[in-house]
Amino acid sequence: MTQHIKLFTPGPGDVDDDVLDALSLPVMRHYGPDWMPVHVEMDELLHRLFQTKNDMYVVPGPASAVLDMAIGSVVAPGKKIIIGTNGFFGDRLVEISQAHRLEIIPFKAAWGKPLDPNLLESLIKENPDTVAFAMVHHETSTTVLNPLKDLMAVARKAGLVTIVDTVSSLAGVDIPVDDWGIDICVCGANKCIEAAPGIGFISVSPHAWTVIDSHDAPGCWYLDLKLWRHYIQEWGAWHPSPVTLPTNVILAARTAIKKIFERGVEAHYARYATASRSMRKGLTNLGFEMLVPEAYASPIATAVKARPEFTLDELTKWLMDEHQIAIGGGLGELTGKVIRVGHLGKAAEREYMLQFLFSVEEFLRMKKIPVQPGGGVAGMFE
Structure with missing residues (x-):
């Protein structure tokens, strides 16, 4: 038997036994009458956890893949995006945006310091044709918690689509997605939700959909939000995803989220x-x-x-x-x-x-x- 290593890492963390037990249940199909009640319950739990009425998707893969999906789906190539960078994972958002051939406006703070809403306001004024603002809430590389509410207020006032990496903050601190105007909110299962790695969650607002629908799909298939919406709209009664889902990982996440609400x-x-x-x-x-x-x-x-x-x-x-x-x-x-x-x-x-x-x-x-x-x-x- 593998020796148990106690995890004091910033992710993943040691999880409860009943969450691990869900991983060992018999494998379920990711479609059909047995799966649909799980899908519906998971959707309801995530909407409660994110505090949102926006569309919600469960995507197989690491949270970085879901951030790739968010940025690539929202911002058309050549368009401007302001990106908050005050650590390793803010820099990753820049790398993702570069891969999608976006024009990047850096919004910087020193590593170990928070992003400044006043500087964001100035950058928006200097770049009035900016489409979106992306940032990391909890910059795990430094353990800085950026002032998300204030930053969202600035971006929202300017009409930008907001893309927020809450991978290591959602379920650890209060993040009312709708109240704060977060258009795209991305989270993973293996941080504060306290479940196993393997899936990411993304909420998408009507404002974000308006921008997404204003241009062609990104140069990919799997990480296109329009594709995931299509399956919900056309196949949602029995097969609500375009790809095979890691059903046991989702069952474990469901167990973990239910424990949060029970606590x-x-x-x-x-x-x-x-x-x-x-x-x-x-x-x-x-x-x-x-x-x-x-x-x-x-x-x-x-x-x-x-x-x-x-x-x-x-x-x-x-x-x-x-x-x-x-x-x-x-x-x-x-x-x-x-x-x-x-x-x-x-x-x-x-x-x-x-x-x-x-x-x-x-x-x-x-x-x-x-x-x-x-x-x-x-x-x-x-």
């Missing part, structure tokens, strides 16, 4: 906030410095700065070898400069966090760094 959405959000606050306090007690100030720090993952006494590779390897604990490393320009500790799934539980902090404390003692026994957990749950 209570606000309680689910509070669980992340408590875990983040406790972990930041515990690591600070042990002498670590956080990359991102509390004012715009994500409750979903925490970026921790390197220390002069040891390399972060040493810490990462020791935690895996000695305690089977996996953490995230730095990406891009933060490689070797930070570790990223996720609070997803079981990593938000008290027992998991205590084991993590005691293990880090043990590592520090092994490196001959003075540490008060139990100092890492002192007052962390207050």
Whole structure:
């Protein structure tokens, strides 16, 4: 049997046993009378979770594929798109847009800093022919939580189609899609929803459909939103998708989303906030410095700065070898400069966090760094 590695990565995370059990159920067809009740229930659950009345689709593949679908479907080649970039995944939106031959207007902030709504307003005024604005809500590479509501208000006022990567934020913090005017909202199953990788979710507003329908389909088949709408409209009574769906992965996601509502959405959000606050306090007690100030720090993952006494590779390897604990490393320009500790799934539980902090404390003692026994957990749950 494969050894269980405790995941403190920014994704995926350890998930509950009943979610894993759904993956081992007999395989269902992705169409027909047995599947349609699952499809309908999943659609209702996602609409509740996204807080939207917009069209909703479940797409097999990683969330990056769904972002590719969103950008390619909405913005015609040669048209302008403003893209928020303050980390690795904002840069990925730029790469996706380049692949679709779009004219990109960079909207930048330093890595570790949030995007500025005032700068967005200026960029829109300078580029009045811009079609869309795309951004990452939780920039996982830095653990910055961008001011989504304020940014959406600026873009919405200008009439832009808004495309938002909420891959690692939706279900971790409150994101009322309709109230905030998010036209295209993309999320994955394996972050705050606490399910298995393999599917992404996308909501599409009437405003987005108007723009999508104003130009030809993108230069692809599978990642064309019009194709997915066609199957819902024409085949939706028995075969609501153009391709084979990973039915067991969807069943696992359904189980996970139902657990969120059983727990209570606000309680689910509070669980992340408590875990983040406790972990930041515990690591600070042990002498670590956080990359991102509390004012715009994500409750979903925490970026921790390197220390002069040891390399972060040493810490990462020791935690895996000695305690089977996996953490995230730095990406891009933060490689070797930070570790990223996720609070997803079981990593938000008290027992998991205590084991993590005691293990880090043990590592520090092994490196001959003075540490008060139990100092890492002192007052962390207050």
